[in-house]
Amino acid sequence: MEVKSVAMEVGTTVVVKPIVPDVAAIITAITGVTAFAAAQGLTYPLISLVMERRGVPPTISGLNSGAYAMGLAVSTFTVGRLTQVLRGDYLIVLSLIGCACCLALFASFDPLWLWFVARFALGFFASIIFVLSETWLNTACPNSLRGRVSGIYGMGLCGGFAAGPLAITFFGTNDGLAFASLSGYVTLVAFVTFLLGRYARTHPHRGATxxxxxxxxxxxxxxxxxxxxxxxxxxxxxxxxxxxxxxxxxxxxxxxxxxxxxxxxxxxxxxxxxxxxxxxxxxxxxxxxxxxxxxxxxxxxxxxxxxxxxxxxxxxxxxxxxxxxxxxxxxxxxxxxxxxxxxxxxxxxxxxxxxxxxxxxxxxxxxxxxxxxxxxxxxxxxxxxxxxxxxxxxxxxxxx
Missing domain, CATH: 1.20.1250.20 (MFS general substrate transporter like domains)
Incomplete structure (x- = not known):
């Protein structure tokens, strides 16, 4: 299929903007961010509940949440450099796999220090998914459809965040099954994202440091x-x-x-x-x-x-x-x-x-x-x- 696009000059760089949507790229971006949102929606309440059950002081639990926020912040300053090394859609897939590994660590290991490392890494990988999915979404759709596509993206983000805690209802908080189930789901999404990305006509742009x-x-x-x-x-x-x-x-x-x-x-x-x-x-x-x-x-x-x-x-x-x-x-x-x-x-x-x-x-x-x-x-x-x-x-x- 021929790609219909329009070129515009931004500074010294010519950027090609599509005038028809790249449907495969849009679906891929929304699928990836929905998985990220589900992981975030689960970990916020579940980690707090597990730590409370283990008698961890609220201050330590709060610091663990801070480790996630720290991962988000650090990632925002490194994602531009990472896109210079690896293509953006591949980074999304690797970050989904990274999130799945972090969730598996929560399910398999109990040491508190490891949970801090995993929470930081989860924030780091989730931020990459978030940033590059947004970039890909805006790259893949024309301005005439941008609001509606953003609305569907927002629906996926909200829906994932709301669906994540359902794993607690089905699997409880005692034996790590909630973490393990979501880890498997995110791994599956990574595989689907890789397959869909092969049909996309656009890719997330490279960032500058x-x-x-x-x-x-x-x-x-x-x-x-x-x-x-x-x-x-x-x-x-x-x-x-x-x-x-x-x-x-x-x-x-x-x-x-x-x-x-x-x-x-x-x-x-x-x-x-x-x-x-x-x-x-x-x-x-x-x-x-x-x-x-x-x-x-x-x-x-x-x-x-x-x-x-x-x-x-x-x-x-x-x-x-x-x-x-x-x-x-x-x-x-x-x-x-x-x-x-x-x-x-x-x-x-x-x-x-x-x-x-x-x-x-x-x-x-x-x-x-x-x-x-x-x-x-x-x-x-x-x-x-x-x-x-x-x-x-x-x-x-x-x-x-």
Whole structure:
């Protein structure tokens, strides 16, 4: 099949952009990131539960989570150099195999120090999958379809994260079967990714070393958008269940809130992608942050459990739409090696936002009152809404 594309000059480099989608590449990227999300969705609760059962102090458990975040951060600064050594699609396959090996280590060995090494390596490999899948996705689709493709990508990411913990339900936490089952699944995805990649017409671009920090100055609003999403997202996953229990709801309700968050978030993303292709992408981002922020602020004033879960689901869908918007606008504005740097910068921004979201909302609940947790997250989202509106006015005035 003949590849239809259009060439554009970026600096001194000619970058070929497709005008028809590379379906094989898009499917491969979404499959890989879904596996990454499932691994992340499993390890976050399962490792904490296993350590709690073994009597590991919460501080040590928290440091183990920090090892994963450290792996994410280190990977963002090395992925550009790695793409100079090996083609991006091969790196995705090797990273999937690396994730499978880390999960197998959790299933087979008990020494705590080894779990720290495996958690760091899991973050390192997962970050490579995340960065290069985003890059490949934006390389493989034309701008006219970019929003819808990003929406499907977001649905896979959310769906994988929600499906990962199901392994705990089926296999429990005692004998490592949950880790082993997911290790086998990720290995299978690596094999499928390798086969699908052979039919792809495009490949992830090579990145340049030292470009991640430079990118932060090229697209500060996109970086802030991803950080805001991460702040509110981790607050929803880690802080809000605690908030629900502290204001008198049952632990079952707190657990159900995560499901109520994940399902609509995954299902709504294709519709968000459609809006991104049909309307102003900055307008979608502004409306999404406003709806998410208003939903966060409304939850403390609700008494009906059904109403709370409904508002929580709306908040999750609108908040994740910020990431779908950022991913779409990244591919719209950048190409070539800048896509690799941008995706790596997004990962770094996500890690930073997560760290801030979990610490600030948890501290607000401890120092002020439980209600301060959702209010803090809502204020952050509404502040970002104001930032996007001001930015739109500035850009309009500059054009005139």
């Amino acid at each position: 030292g470009e991640v920090l430079k990118f932060l100055g090229k697209a500060p609003l996109l970086i802030i958008m991803v950080s805001t999403f991460a702040f509110a997202d981790v607050a929803a996953i880690s802080t809000m269940p605690i908030y629900f229990v502290r204001i008198g709801h049952s632990a079952t309700f707190a657990a159900a809130s995560v499901t109520a968050l994940a399902l609509p978030t995954a299902l709504v993303q294709p519709a968000i992608g459609w809006l991104l292709d049909r309307t102003s992408r900055f307008a979608v981002a502004s409306c999404s942050s406003f709806v998410a922020g208003a939903s966060y602020l409304a939850i403390p004033f609700m008494s009906s459990e059904l109403g709370i879960l409904s508002a929580f689901g709306v908040m999750g869908a609108a908040n994740f739409a910020l990431y779908t918007c950022a991913l779409t606008m990244l591919g719209d504005r950048f190409s070539g090696g800048s896509l690799v740097a941008g995706s790596a910068a997004f990962t770094l921004a996500y890690a930073t936002g997560c760290a801030a979201g979990s610490s600030i909302t948890a501290s607000a609940m401890e120092l002020i009152a439980p209600v301060a947790g959702p209010i803090a997250a809502g204020i952050i989202l509404l502040t970002f809404t104001c930032v996007t509106i001001v930015d739109a006015f500035v850009r309009r005035n500059n054009k005139t």
